[in-house]
Amino acid sequence: MxxxxxxxxxxxxxxxxxxxxxxxxxxxxxxxxxxxxLAAAGEFGYYAHDPYTPRTERSPVADRVEVLVIGAGFGGLVTAARLREAGVESMRIMDEAGDVGGTWYWNRYPGIHCDIESYVYMPLLEELGTVPSKRYAPGEEIRQHAIAIAEHYDLYRDTAFHTRATEMRWDEDADEWIVSTDRGDSMRARYVIVSSGTLTQPKxxxxxxxxxxxxxxxxxxxxxxxxxxxxxxxxxxxxxxxxxxxxxxxxxxxxxxxxxxxxxxxxxxxxxxxxxxxxxDNRPTDPEWAAKLRPGWQRERMENFLSILSGEEVDEDLTQDGWTSTARLQRKMISGAVDTTLxxxxxxxxxxxxxxxxxxxxxxxxxxxxxxxxxxxxxxxxxxxxxxxxxxxxxxxxxxxxxxxxxxxxxxxxxxxxxxxxxxxxxxxxxxxxxxxxxxxFETGVSGVISGTLPVYGRHGVELLDAWAQGPRTLHGFYSHGFPNLFHLGSLQNANAVNFVHILTEQAEHITAVIAAARHAGARRVEPTAEAEQEWCETIREVAADNSAFLAECTPGYYNGEGARTGKSNSYGPGPIAFHRLLAQWRSERLSEVLVSCEVESTVA
The missing domain is CATH 3.50.50.60 (FAD/NAD(P)-binding domain)
Structure with a gap:
């Protein structure tokens, strides 16, 4: 050869x-x-018990908020932070854990660090005016950063910890969701954002x-x-x-x-x-380097890292780590981008x-x-x-x-x-x-909505998993026809990357922009049309990468469903940079139309 x-x-x-x-x-x-x-449930449920925070008994809650965020990991926190910046005051965060942090709340084992450079992994560093202590920060520092985000954006104001949502049902007369929980709650919310299911449920x-x-x-x-x-x-x-x-x-x-x-x-x-x-090659952060950072440094570094892994041309590799040095080997699986000149x-x-x-x-x-x-x-x-x-x-x-x-x-x-x-x-x-x-x-990428442990009933009592019987149906991976004001964060029909916090950050900013537009227009419902949903499903089918041959040759693992996964992926094939450009263009060109549509039809198409 x-x-x-x-x-x-x-x-x-x-x-x-x-x-x-x-x-x-x-x-x-x-x-x-x-x-x-085995799932850490039933007779093995004690493996999922919270050993860190005592459960506090409380009376059931039956009240109303504008936005309910299910999941207090970085996805939920960044979304809530951006919504605060957009002026949303009536908001609640719910989580099964005893505090914020998601995977960093649960994982406190000896030696835990992030394996993505902390300067691009830990979100909202500039907003909080902080720089991580090490190139790959220890887990406790990351957990404390999650707490700092919640404190900085006043997200502890109305939280429900050690609380699991057990059902969501759309109230068509009130245009809001009724959310039941394992604590006997019956909460109401205009918007619900589901940001759970990534690296929290032990197996x-x-x-x-x-x-x-x-x-x-x-x-x-x-x-x-x-x-x-x-x-x-x-x-x-x-x-x-x-x-x-x-x-x-x-x-x-x-x-x-x-x-x-x-x-x-x-x-x-x-x-x-x-x-x-x-x-x-972990090492302490150089204080002289940190002192010279200019406004916008984290966004620039995050974009640079993602661009390299996605096959984009850059002038300089700002990270120069094990991920960027092997970017060519990752693109087929993670970003979907390939060298089309060959x-x-x-x-x-x-x-x-x-x-x-x-x-x-x-x-x-x-x-x-x-x-x-x-x-x-x-x-x-x-x-x-x-x-x-x-x-x-x-x-x-x-x-x-x-x-x-x-x-x-x-x-x-x-x-x-x-x-x-x-x-x-x-x-x-x-x-x-x-x-x-x-x-x-852990069970990866499986929220209660996807697994069916959190049943969701939309307009006319239709259950979400019935509507998705032939596969997920969304617009841009965020929302579905027939299920107004319900947003999903995760890797469903959108894009993926090894720095998943960057993906969640982009999703948080997009959801915030849509909700802000709807609030400005006085809309009561945000819901894609059936036509827009169908068009996006067809787009995903057309552009999704088919890595089945590659995965079939792999040793069993969660990437290939322990050797059983076949067929195309469910991600946007051109990769995350292209997907984020698509979302930015949609916001620029369609959001003004959405405002008009909201005023007339109370619907985001």
Whole structure:
């Protein structure tokens, strides 16, 4: 095979790598796919219990607000902040957690940091007049930033924490939503914004005998410092005499395992699929650099980062990190943007060879760090770069050089085989442990609306999931015909990116603009026409990227539904930069028409 630009000759055999990738994928595929996981509900509901904030009893609420925001993560917070700036005073935030922060409220495990540069990840930095302490900020700093946003924009004024919405029903006479909750509330709101479902609901591996284990267990997103002692910076002295098992080696495992390795008497790491682990290079923020930042610096940096990952031409890479250095390898999966100057076959050939080269580099790093050859071999990832979310750490691989750390490869058994009263079993081997920690991730992108746990009844009592029986139907991913004044934040029929907070920020600004226009016009209902909705659904079908062939070759993971996902994506194929341009153009050209339409028909088309 001829070497592409950048290679004088190939330092690897592409055919051998393809075969190796297929063999490693096949070792891990399970017939039960995503159903191998258990929801933290029912008999396992205690895994979702809030260990951080005591639940306060209160009387049911039956009142009225103009805007109800369901979800107090960054999506909900930024939307609420922009609505405050637009003059909305009557607003309530609701969340199942005991405070704001979303995933950063729940995830407080040792070693937690963001894996996107904090200067582009943490929203509203300029508005709050702050700069993160590190390039990749620790989780507690990010959580405190969420609290600071809520305080700065007076969002604690009327909140409902430890509260889950259980039903939404449109009142056609009053033109408002009636929202019922698990606290007996019957709240009314003119507008409802759903911003929940991303990395908050823990999932558990469906291991036979998990309920029989007599030791201590918890999920990383509900860390039990009462058992381990210490805090998010480590010092887990409670584990000094404990044999600990940790299940999961994804993004969470990369951060928590080094701390467990330092503090536990014995650590067993149960791995089904190794992560790709590149250099993180975290460091404190340079105060001289921060002092020279000019107004607009964060927006510029966010746009620069997203542009590079989307294949846009930029004069300079302002971030220069592991994400921007591998942008070419990400575009097909994340942004959908590709190099159209090449024929598809040649483009795919070059992309694959560049991918092979990067993954060879990552595997070589494992050999250079891990001293035991057998452990190093098991830690090497054999798949395309974007088959799993890339990982970054300067401590994870090093942890396996400790004599008290044992890597247990479960691939040939599809994961942990079973659990007994005092052990974790893989094949015929039993590993006696005192504690098992599940670093097994979350239900991703599934709000209660999508899952059906929050039923929504629109005009004429039609249920949203019935209206979506043939698939989601929205305009721009935000709202649907027949369900007035209901807005969705997330990755549904719009765009996606590794810096999802940037995506949520753009969505918050768009929703705010639409609501502000409707308020200005005195409209009571904001709802796309059936024609506009249909046109957008057709647009998504036409431009959505078809990555099914790529995903089919991937090792099982949440990107490909544990090996079962097929067909096109549900995202805007040209990518997030193009989608944000489309929204800006729509606001510029259509919002004035919307104002007129609102005055006459009380409908946003």
């Amino acid at each position: 001829t070497a592409p630009s950048g290679f004088t000759e190939l330092p690897f055999d592409p055919d051998a790598l393809r075969e190796k990738y297929r063999a490693e994928r096949d070792r891990r595929i399970r017939p039960d796919g995503s159903s191998q996981y 558990l591996p469906g291991i036979p005998g998990i309920e029989d284990f007599g030791g201590h267990t918890f999920h990383t997103s509900r860390w039990d410092y009462g058992y381990t002692a210490g805090d998010a910076s480590g010092a887990l002295t409670g584990l000094a005499d404990k044999r600990v098992g940790v299940v999961g080696t994804g993004a969470t495992g990369l951060q928590v395992i080094p701390h467990l390795a330092r503090d536990a008497e014995q650590l067993f790491v149960f791995q089904r699929t190794p992560s790709s682990v590149d250099v993180r 024929e598809p076959t040649e483009r795919e050939r070059r992309d694959e060879l560049a991918d092979f080269a990067k993954m060879e580099q990552i595997r070589e790093r494992v050999d250079s760090v891990v001293s035991d050859p057998a452990t190093a071999a098991a830690l090497k990832p054999w798949y395309r770069y974007m088959c799993k979310r890339p990982g970054f750490s300067d401590e994870y691989l090093q942890a396996f050089n400790r004599p008290n750390v044992t890597l247990v490869d479960t691939a040939d058994h599809g994961g942990v085989t079973r659990m007994t009263e005092n052990s974790v079993v893989v094949g015929d081997e039993e590993y006696e442990v005192d504690c098992v920690i599940f670093a097994t991730g």
